[in-house]
Structure formats: structure tokens, C-alpha cells
Amino acid sequence: xxxxxxxxxxxxxxxxxxxxxxxxxxxxxxxxxxxxxxxxxxxxxxxxxxxxxxxxxxxxxxxxxxxxxxxxxxxxxxxxxxxxxxxxxxxxxxxxxxxxxxxxxxxxxxxxxxxxxxxxxxxxxxxxxxxxxxxxxxxxxxxxxxxxxxxxxxxxxxxxxxxxxxxxxxxxxxxxxxxxxxxxxxxxxxxxxxxxxxxxxxxxxxxxxxxxxxxxxxxxxxxxxxxxxxxxxxxxxxxxxxxxxxxxxxxxxxxxxxxxxxxxxxxxxxxxxxxx
Numbered sequence: 001x002x003x004x005x006x007x008x009x010x011x012x013x014x015x016x017x018x019x020x021x022x023x024x025x026x027x028x029x030x031x032x033x034x035x036x037x038x039x040x041x042x043x044x045x046x047x048x049x050x051x052x053x054x055x056x057x058x059x060x061x062x063x064x065x066x067x068x069x070x071x072x073x074x075x076x077x078x079x080x081x082x083x084x085x086x087x088x089x090x091x092x093x094x095x096x097x098x099x100x101x102x103x104x105x106x107x108x109x110x111x112x113x114x115x116x117x118x119x120x121x122x123x124x125x126x127x128x129x130x131x132x133x134x135x136x137x138x139x140x141x142x143x144x145x146x147x148x149x150x151x152x153x154x155x156x157x158x159x160x161x162x163x164x165x166x167x168x169x170x171x172x173x174x175x176x177x178x179x180x181x182x183x184x185x186x187x188x189x190x191x192x193x194x195x196x197x198x199x200x201x202x203x204x205x206x207x208x209x210x211x212x213x214x215x216x217x218x219x220x221x222x223x224x225x226x227x228x229x230x231x232x233x234x235x236x237x238x239x240x241x242x243x244x245x246x247x248x249x250x251x252x253x254x255x256x257x258x259x260x261x262x263x264x265x266x267x268x269x270x271x272x273x274x275x276x
Contacts, residue, residue, distance in 0.1 A: 151178030
């Protein structure tokens with residue numbers, strides 16, 4: 001399997017905007033560098049015309065350039081190992097790679113080898129979701145992780161005491177990566193599935209649903225999440241900007257959800273909602 005890596009040079013003010021646009025275009029892994037950032041996508045899904053359209057959309061607002069390189073799985077793994085640092089969340093959780101040695105003990109420790117999958121803890125949305133999870137009672141709860149990426153949120157739910165976790169993703173690479181990370185963390189109560197929420201025809205209800213995707217997908221799928229959420233259950237959402245909160249919250253209200261908490265980090269937002 002090979003991947004296209006788009007190396008973007010842009011100002012800090014526009015880096016998050018370009019990343020959000022590229023995430024909606026199918027790019028599923030991002031890493032910062034001194035010039036801007038790098039975005040990766042499986043070669044078979046890459047369409048340079050889509051990338052050109054994104055950059056043309058902002059050419060009057062900022063100066064930004066990009067170059068495209070093709071890399072293999074091995075080269076990518078070597079690259080992120082050079083730059084992947086541990087993540088510390090509220091002095092309660094550390095997210096690390098298998099090669100990191102952490103002397104300090106944390107209440108929760110998650111080992112993630114992300115490869116090409118989204119959700120390392122470095123991105124603001126994953127950090128926000130983990131922070132909200134740490135504040136939420138998972139003990140003996142059933143949890144659904146929609147669009148699991150690396151499996152990091154499902155693993156956090158398991159470590160927080162969830163009774164059972166179902167995680168799924170539309171990308172077979174993400175499901176494979178999640179499986180490896182679940183095994184690394186010895187989480188035996190997590191089941192994985194390949195597909196989207198419509199195709200999987202998930203049955204039953206869940207006490208907690210986690211969805212860190214993007215605004216367009218969330219607006220489409222929030223009603224489906226609500227149908228699977230138990231009365232009094234919690235829906236945690238992220239993957240959108242703080243200026244998108246109003247649109248997300250309005251749809252949630254229409255579907256019988258009330259906002260309990262919201263938080264932002266570098267313009268990215270996350271919400272905690274409850275089903276009445």
C-alpha cells in the first residue's frame with residue numbers, strides 16, 4: 001500500500017483551515033512541520049484536482065504552496081517515529097508510542113502506533129475528546145466510537161471502565177490499525193467493524209457515543225447517533241471549528257439533545273450533550 005503526502009507551506013493562521021478542508025477531502029493523517037504541515041492519503045484515493053481547488057479557494061487571502069510525494073508504509077512509519085512525542089492530558093493521561101519510555105506514572109496510559117490513521121492525540125480534536133472523556137463516567141457503560149481512526153477514543157473508554165465498546169470506521173486501514181492498538185492496550189471488551197453507520201445497521205442502544213469526524217458528516221449522522229443513544233446518554237462530538245458550534249448545537253436541539261459542556265482548543269471545538 002502506498003500513500004500520497006502533500007507537504008503544505010502556509011502561515012500558521014491558515015494551517016488549521018487547510019487541514020480541515022483536506023480532512024473533508026479524504027486526507028486522514030496530519031503532522032506539523034516548520035513550514036506548515038503534511039497531509040497523507042492512500043494513493044488510490046488521491047485527486048490532485050481536489051487539492052488545487054482547495055488552494056485556489058484561498059489564493060486571494062494568503063500565500064500557500066504544496067508539493068506531492070508518494071511514500072510507502074515503511075517510510076511513513078519511520079517518519080512519524082522520528083517526530084511523534086508523548087501527549088499529556090490534564091496530568092491524568094499519557095498517550096505514547098510503544099518506543100517511548102515514560103518514567104512518571106499516570107492514572108491512564110494509552111499506547112498508540114498510529115501509522116496512517118487519524119487520532120494520535122496531537123490533533124486538537126482528539127485532545128479535546130480525551131479531555132471530555134476523562135470527566136465522564138464510563139463505568140459499566142456501553143460505548144459506540146463512530147469513525148474510530150486509531151481506536152484511541154475506544155481504548156480510552158475501555159480504560160475508563162466501559163462494559164463494552166463498539167468501534168467502527170469506513171477505512172479498512174483504520175480498522176486494521178485500531179485492532180493493533182487495541183491489542184497493544186490489552187482491551188478485550190472492544191469490538192471492531194468496517195463500514196459506516198448506515199451500512200452496519202447497528203442494533204441496541206449505547207450510554208455514550210463518541211464521534212470525532214467533521215462537520216458535514218456530523219450534520220448528516222447526528223440523527224442516527226440519537227436513535228442509538230440511550231435516554232440520559234451522552235453524545236461527545238468534535239471535528240469542527242468553534243464557529244460551527246451554533247449549527248451543530250441547533251441540529252442537536254432539534255433531535256432532543258441538550259448541551260452540557262463545550263470546549264475549544266486553537267479554534268477547534270468539542271461538545272458534550274445529553275439525550276433528554
